[in-house]
Amino acid sequence: MKLVLSEEQEYLRETASNFAKEKTPVSHLRSLRDSEDANCWDKKIWDEMVSLGWSGILIPEQFGGSDFGLTGISVILQELGRTLSPSPLFATSVLGVTAINQLGKEDQKKDFLGKIAKGEITCCLAVDEGTHHNLSNVELSAKKTKDGWILNGSKVFVIDGASADVAIIIARTSGIKGDLQGLTAFITDTKAKGISIKKVPTADSRNYANFEIKDLNLTSDDLLGNVDDASDSIQKVLDFGRIALAAEMLGNTQEAFDVTIQYLKDRKQFGVPIGSFQALQHRAAKMFCEIELTKSAVMAAMNAADESSNQMERLSSLAKYQAGQTLHLVSNESIQMHGGIGVTDEYDIGFYLKRARVAEQIFGNTSFHQSRYSDISGY
Amino acid sequence: MSDLKAFRDEVKDWLEQNCPPTMRTPLVADEEVWGGRNAKYKNPESKLWLKRMGEKGWTAPAIPKEYGGGGLDRDQIKVLNEELFAIGARPPLNSFGIWMLAPVIIEYGNEVQKLEHIPKIIKGEIRWCQGYSEPGSGSDLASLSTKAEDMGDHYLVNGQKVWTSYADKADWIFALVRTGPKEPKHTGISFLLIDMADPGVTTKKITLISGKSPFCETFFDNVKVPKENLIGEENQGWTIAKKLLQHERNFISNFGLAGGGGSGTKGIVGIAKKYLGEENGMIADSDFRAAVTKHKMKEHAFGLTLQRANDEGAKASAASSIFKFYGTEHNKERYELMISALGNKGVVWSGDQADDNEKDITRAWLRTKANSIEGGTSEVQLNVIAKRVLDLPT
Numbered sequence: 001m002k003l004v005l006s007e008e009q010e011y012l013r014e015t016a017s018n019f020a021k022e023k024t025p026v027s028h029l030r031s032l033r034d035s036e037d038a039n040c041w042d043k044k045i046w047d048e049m050v051s052l053g054w055s056g057i058l059i060p061e062q063f064g065g066s067d068f069g070l071t072g073i074s075v076i077l078q079e080l081g082r083t084l085s086p087s088p089l090f091a092t093s094v095l096g097v098t099a100i101n102q103l104g105k106e107d108q109k110k111d112f113l114g115k116i117a118k119g120e121i122t123c124c125l126a127v128d129e130g131t132h133h134n135l136s137n138v139e140l141s142a143k144k145t146k147d148g149w150i151l152n153g154s155k156v157f158v159i160d161g162a163s164a165d166v167a168i169i170i171a172r173t174s175g176i177k178g179d180l181q182g183l184t185a186f187i188t189d190t191k192a193k194g195i196s197i198k199k200v201p202t203a204d205s206r207n208y209a210n211f212e213i214k215d216l217n218l219t220s221d222d223l224l225g226n227v228d229d230a231s232d233s234i235q236k237v238l239d240f241g242r243i244a245l246a247a248e249m250l251g252n253t254q255e256a257f258d259v260t261i262q263y264l265k266d267r268k269q270f271g272v273p274i275g276s277f278q279a280l281q282h283r284a285a286k287m288f289c290e291i292e293l294t295k296s297a298v299m300a301a302m303n304a305a306d307e308s309s310n311q312m313e314r315l316s317s318l319a320k321y322q323a324g325q326t327l328h329l330v331s332n333e334s335i336q337m338h339g340g341i342g343v344t345d346e347y348d349i350g351f352y353l354k355r356a357r358v359a360e361q362i363f364g365n366t367s368f369h370q371s372r373y374s375d376i377s378g379y
Numbered sequence: 380m381s382d383l384k385a386f387r388d389e390v391k392d393w394l395e396q397n398c399p400p401t402m403r404t405p406l407v408a409d410e411e412v413w414g415g416r417n418a419k420y421k422n423p424e425s426k427l428w429l430k431r432m433g434e435k436g437w438t439a440p441a442i443p444k445e446y447g448g449g450g451l452d453r454d455q456i457k458v459l460n461e462e463l464f465a466i467g468a469r470p471p472l473n474s475f476g477i478w479m480l481a482p483v484i485i486e487y488g489n490e491v492q493k494l495e496h497i498p499k500i501i502k503g504e505i506r507w508c509q510g511y512s513e514p515g516s517g518s519d520l521a522s523l524s525t526k527a528e529d530m531g532d533h534y535l536v537n538g539q540k541v542w543t544s545y546a547d548k549a550d551w552i553f554a555l556v557r558t559g560p561k562e563p564k565h566t567g568i569s570f571l572l573i574d575m576a577d578p579g580v581t582t583k584k585i586t587l588i589s590g591k592s593p594f595c596e597t598f599f600d601n602v603k604v605p606k607e608n609l610i611g612e613e614n615q616g617w618t619i620a621k622k623l624l625q626h627e628r629n630f631i632s633n634f635g636l637a638g639g640g641g642s643g644t645k646g647i648v649g650i651a652k653k654y655l656g657e658e659n660g661m662i663a664d665s666d667f668r669a670a671v672t673k674h675k676m677k678e679h680a681f682g683l684t685l686q687r688a689n690d691e692g693a694k695a696s697a698a699s700s701i702f703k704f705y706g707t708e709h710n711k712e713r714y715e716l717m718i719s720a721l722g723n724k725g726v727v728w729s730g731d732q733a734d735d736n737e738k739d740i741t742r743a744w745l746r747t748k749a750n751s752i753e754g755g756t757s758e759v760q761l762n763v764i765a766k767r768v769l770d771l772p773t
Contacts, residue, residue, distance in 0.1 A: 003687035261769055276772045281765035288764055289701050296683035322680050374672040379648050379662055 001307065003299045005075065012072055015052065016079035023048065024085035026348040032086065033205040039163040040207040041086040049087055050119030058097045058240075063109055064117035065097075070240055071302040074247035078298075081251025084355050086206050088122040091160035094244045095237060096123025099168045102233040103185055103225030112166065112187070124164035124190070125237065126155035126211055133364045135170070135234060136180045140213060142171035148219035151186065151194070154212050159362070161209030162199040164190055169213070173228050180231045185224040192216060203354040239316040242363050243301045246316075246323035249359050250298050253291055253327045256352040260284075260334045267339075274337075283333060290326040297322040314376045321369040324360045331356035386455055390462045397431045398468050399424035406469045408739075413473050414503025416550045425469075432471035433502035439477045442485065447498035453692065475544065476500030476507040478630045480553050483623045487570075487611040496572070509627075510540040510554030510573075510597060511620070518759050520555070521564045521617060525599060527556035527571060534558070534571065534609075536579075536602040542753065546582040546595035551575060553623075554599075559614045570616035572608040573599075589745035590728075625696060627754045628703035645736070647671055647713055651720045667720065674712055681705055697767035704760035707750035714744035 005013065023045055032040055049055065057073040059065020066072075073094060080087070093116065100112050100123075115121045130137055140153025151171055161167070167190045175182030190197065194216030200208045225233060261284060264275030274280060301319035304312040331353040335342040342349050364372070401424045412418070412425050420426040432438050435449065440456045442448025451459060481500050484493055499505040516523040525538025536556060543552065552573050559567025573580065579602035584592040611619050648662070651671055656663035662671060685702065717740050718725030725741055727733035733741075751757040765771045 003683065003690045261771070264771060273772045278762070278765075281769075281771050282758070282761040284769055284771065285704075285761040285764035288769060289705050292701055293677070293680040293684050293705075296687045297680045299687060300683045318676055318679055321676055370669065370672050370676065373676055374661075374668060377648075377672075377675065378660060379651075379668055379672050379675065 001300070001303050001309075003296060003303070005071070005299075008068070009071055009075055012068070013075040013079055016054075016076040017082070019048075019052070020079050020083040020085050024080070025083050026351055029084045029086055029205060029351060030348075038199075040205060041088060041163070045085075046087050046089075046122075047119060049089060054089060055093045055119055056097075056113075056117035058093060058101065059113045059117050060101070060109075063113035065113065070094075070243060070305040074244045074298070074302050077244050077248040078251035078254075081248035082255035084204075084252065084351055088160050088163070090241070090244060090248065091124050091164065092116060092122040095125040095159070095241050096166070096168060098237045098240045099123075099125060099185065099224065099234070100187070102236055103230065104187075108187070108224065121165040122160060122163060123166045123168060124158050124160045124209075125241075126158045126161065126167050126169045127234070127238070128156055129154060130156070133361070133368060135183070135231065135238065136178055138170050138172050138183055139177050140169070140171050142173050142184055142186065142218075144173075145217070148217065148222070149186070151213050151216040151218060154210065156210045157200065157362075158209050158211060160207045161190075161197060161211060162207050166190065167195070167211070168224060169211075170230060170234060182228050183230045183234065184227050185230040185234065186218050186222050187224045188216070188218055188222055192218075202358055204351075204358040205354070206358065235313070238363050239313055240305060242316045242320040242369075243298070243305055245359060245362060246294075246298050246301065246319040249323040249327045249356070250291075250294050252352055252355055252359070253294065253323070253330045256327075256334045256349065257287060257291060257330050259349060260330075260337050263338055280337060283337075287326075287330050287333060290322075290329060294319075294322045294326045314373060317364075317369040317373040317376070320364060321366050321373065324366040324369070327356045328360060328366075383454055383458060387458050387462065390459055393435070394462055394466055394468065397435075398466060399427055402428040402469050402471075403467050404469075405467070410469075411473060412471065412503065413506055413545070413548065415506025415548065416504070417548065418503070418506070425471075428469070429471045429503050436501060438472045438474070438503065439481060439501045442481060442497065442501065446485070446493050447501040453689070457689075472503045474500060474503065474506070475509060476505065479509065479623050479626045480507050482626050483570075483619050484610060486622065487619050491607070492572075492610065505550045506545075506548060508543050508546045508549035508552050508575075508595075508597075510543055510546075510552045512542045513539060514541050518756055520620070521568065523555055523557060523568065525554065525556050526560065527558050527569060527604065529558070530603075533606060534604045536571070536573065536599045536604055538599050540597040540599075541585075542594045543582070543597040544594055544753075546575070546597045547584055549575060552580075552597065553610075555616055555620050558616075562614060565617045566614055568616040568620065569613050570610040570619040571604055572610065573602065573604050577602050577604070579603075587746065587749065589742045591742065591746065593746075624755060625699040628699040628760070631703055631707060631750065631754050647674065647716050647720065650717055650740075654720050654722060654724070667716075671716060674709075674716060677709060678713075681709060697763055700755075700760040700763040700768075703754060704751075704757050704764070707747075708757060710750050711747045714740070714747045718744050 053066055054076055056065030057068045060067050077090060097113060097116060100109060127135060129139060140155060142149045142151045167188055169186045171184050171186060172182055173184040194214055196212040198210045200210055202208050264280060265273055267274050297319045301315040304315045334349050335353055338349050341347045401422060410422050410425055412429055436444060436447055437449045437459060440449035440451040440459055444450035477500055481497050484496055511520060513523050513525060525540060527534035527536045540554060552575055554571050554573055555568055556571050557567050558569040579600040581598045582595045585594045585596060586592050648671060651662045651667055655667055662668040721737055721740060724733045724737045727738055727741060766773060
C-alpha cells in the first residue's frame with residue numbers, strides 16, 4: 001500500500017479541481033440557495049459531470065462505467081468539496097452504485113447501473129430513522145404478503161431524498177430494533193404509491209428529505225439481495241460512503257483553511273498583518289498538522305477500500321473521525337480568524353461552517369466512530 | 380519489482396546467516412549499543428551484530444557505498460527494515476552520528492571529511508554528541524556565544540555547551556561556535572567538529588527530574604581545533620545547523636509511535652486492562668477507554684502521515700517540524716495515560732512496592748517532558764510551521 005495517488009487518480013483530481021473552480025465556485029451554491037431551488041443541485045452541472053464519466057466511476061465496465069475505484073471518485077469529491085459543489089454524485093454514484101453492486105442481481109445491475117452511468121436516474125439510500133446514525137436501529141418493517149412485501153415506517157435525513165428517482169430502503173424483516181441482523185434492502189421508484197416525501201431544509205442548503213412510508217407494496221423483484229441478509233453489504237456501502245464523505249470534508253477543510261491563511265496575510269490591524277501575531281500563528285500551525293493527519297487517514301482508507309483490505313472498516317472510522325474533528329476545528333477557527341466579516345452572510349466562509357456540521361453527523365459523528373474504532377480494535 | 384524480490388531474498392539469506400540468536404530477542408535495557416572508543420558490550424553478540432551490520436553498511440543503509448553506507452534506495456531500505464522487523468532484530472547501533480551528523484557531512488562536507496568521518500560513524504567506531512544549546516541560548520539558539528578565534532592553522536575554542544546528550548560517553552562533538560563576533564547573529568556561526576580527547580574539553584552530568592543523566596554540560600577551555608574540522612564555509616554554520624535540526628526532529632518524531640510495545644501487554648491498552656480491569660475484553664473504565672481510543676486514533680493517523688511522507692519522497696524539510704511537534708506531544712500524552720492507568724503504582728520512585736516495569740514507566744514519563752523541549756521546543760516548531768510552511772508574515 002502506497003499512500004500516494006496514481007497518475008490516473010492525479011489526473012482525475014486535476015480535472016475535478018478545474019471543474020469546481022470554473023463551473024461551481026461557492027457562488028453557485030449561493031445562487032441555488034437564494035433561488036430556493038427545489039433540488040438544491042443544477043441539472044446542467046450534473047449532466048456535465050455525467051459526460052465526464054463521474055457518475056460511473058464505481059460502475060463495472062460491463063455495465064457502462066469505468067470501474068475506477070473509490071479513490072477515483074473520492075478525489076473528485078474532495079475537489080468538489082473545496083467549493084461546496086452540490087450534485088447527486090455522492091448519493092447516486094457512491095451510495096446507490098455501491099449498494100446495487102454489492103446486493104443486486106445481474107439484471108438489476110444491468111438495468112440500474114446502466115441508467116446511472118448514463119445519467120438517466122439518480123438514487124438515494126434510506127437508512128436512518130432517529131436523530132443519530134445507527135444501522136441497527138432500523139424499525140421500518142417489511143412484511144411478507146401473498147404477492148410480495150408491504151412496507152411501513154419512516155426514514156429521516158435521506159440524502160438527495162427530495163430529488164432522487166430511485167430509493168434504496170433498508171427495512172427490518174426480522175428481529176427487533178438494536179439487531180444488526182434481520183435487515184433487508186429494497187429498491188423502488190420514489191414515486192411509488194405509499195411513499196410520502198417531505199423535504200428538510202438544512203443549514204448547508206443541500207438536499208435531504210424525510211420519508212413516511214405507509215402500505216408501500218413491493219414485489220420480490222424489488223428485493224435488493226437476500227431477505228434478512230443486508231447488513232454486511234450495507235455496512236460496506238456505509239463505509240464507502242464514510243470514506244468518500246471524509247474526502248469531501250477534507251476538501252471543505254483545505255479550502256476553508258487556505259482562505260483563512262490568505263486572510264491572515266491580507267488583513268491589517270495595529271499597522272501589521274494579523275498573521276504576524278503568534279497567538280494566531282500557533283493555532284494555524286496546529287490546524288495544519290491536523291489537516292496533514294486527515295490527508296493520510298483518508299488516503300489510507302481509500303486504498304484499503306480499493307484493495308479490499310481487512311482494515312477497511314477500521315480505517316473508514318479513522319478517516320471519518322479525523323475528517324470530522326479537523327473540519328469541526330477548522331470551520332470554527334476560520335470564522336473566528338475572519339472576525340466580523342466571518343459572521344456575515346455576504347462572506348463565503350460561513351457556508352463552510354454550515355456544511356461542516358451537517359457532514360459531521362452523516363453516517364456517524366466523531367463519537368460514533370471513536371466508539372466503533374475502539375470496538376474493532378478491542379480496546 | 381522482480382529486482383526488489385531478489386533483493387528481499389538476498390536480505391533474508393544474509394540476515395539468516397549473520398544475525399546472532401540473541402540479537403533476535405527483545406532488547407534489554409542495558410544492552411543498547413551506541414558504539415565508540417570506550418564502548419562496553421555486556422552481550423558479546425551485540426558487538427558481533429554491530430561489526431557485521433557496520434561492514435555491510437546497513438547501519439546507515441541510505442548512505443552511499445563509497446563512504447561505507449549501504450547505498451540502498453528508498454524501496455530497498457523499506458525491504459531491509461521489513462525483514463529486520465520480521466525476525467525481531469535489535470537495532471545494531473544507536474547513533475547521533477548516523478541520525479544527524481552523517482547526512483549533513485554528506486551535504487556540506489568536503490571529500491576528505493566524508494572519507495575520514497562517515498565510515499567510522501557507520502561502523503560505530505566513533506560516538507558523537509551534539510553541542511548546540513548554551514546556558515544563555517536555548518530557543519534563541521543563534522545567540523550562542525561559544526567563540527572560536529582564528530589562530531592561523533587552528534581555531535581556539537572557549538565557551539560552554541549544555542544539554543549535550545551523552546557527552547560523558549562521546550568521543551567527538553559537533554558544535555556550533557561563533558567565528559564572526561561582529562556579524563549579525565545568524566551569519567557569524569560556524570559548524571565545527573571537535574575531538575573530545577583534546578586538552579581543554581571537560582564534561583559534567585546534569586541530573587534530570589527523572590533521576591537519570593542523559594545530558595551533560597560541556598566546557599571548552601582554550602581548545603585547539605584544526606581548521607580542517609570546519610564543515611562548510613566559515614560563518615555559514617547556521618544553514619548547516621538548521622538542516623541538522625531537521626534530521627534530529629525527524630528522528631525525535633518517531634517517539635510518537637508506540638513501537639513494539641504499542642499493542643502488547645506493555646502498551647497503554649494492555650496496561651489499562653491490567654490495572655483498571657476488563658469488561659467483555661474491553662477496558663472497564665469507559666472514560667479511560669475513550670481517552671485511550673482517542674490517543675490511539677491520533678497515533679494511527681500520525682503513523683500513516685510518516686508513511687505518506689516517506690512514500691511521497693519528502694526529505695528532511697520544514698515539514699519535519701510537524702512530526703517533531705506532533706510526535707513529542709503525543710508521546711507525552713501516552714505517558715500521562717500510562718501513569719494514570721497505573722494509579723498509585725505509577726508514582727513509586729524506588730523500593731519494592733512497585734515492580735521494575737512500573738518504576739520504569741514512572742521514570743520514562745518524566746523523561747518525556749524533555750521531548751517537547753529538546754531539538755527545539757513545541758512552540759519553536761509551531762513558529763517554523765507558521766513561517767516556513769504557511770508563509771505567515773513575521
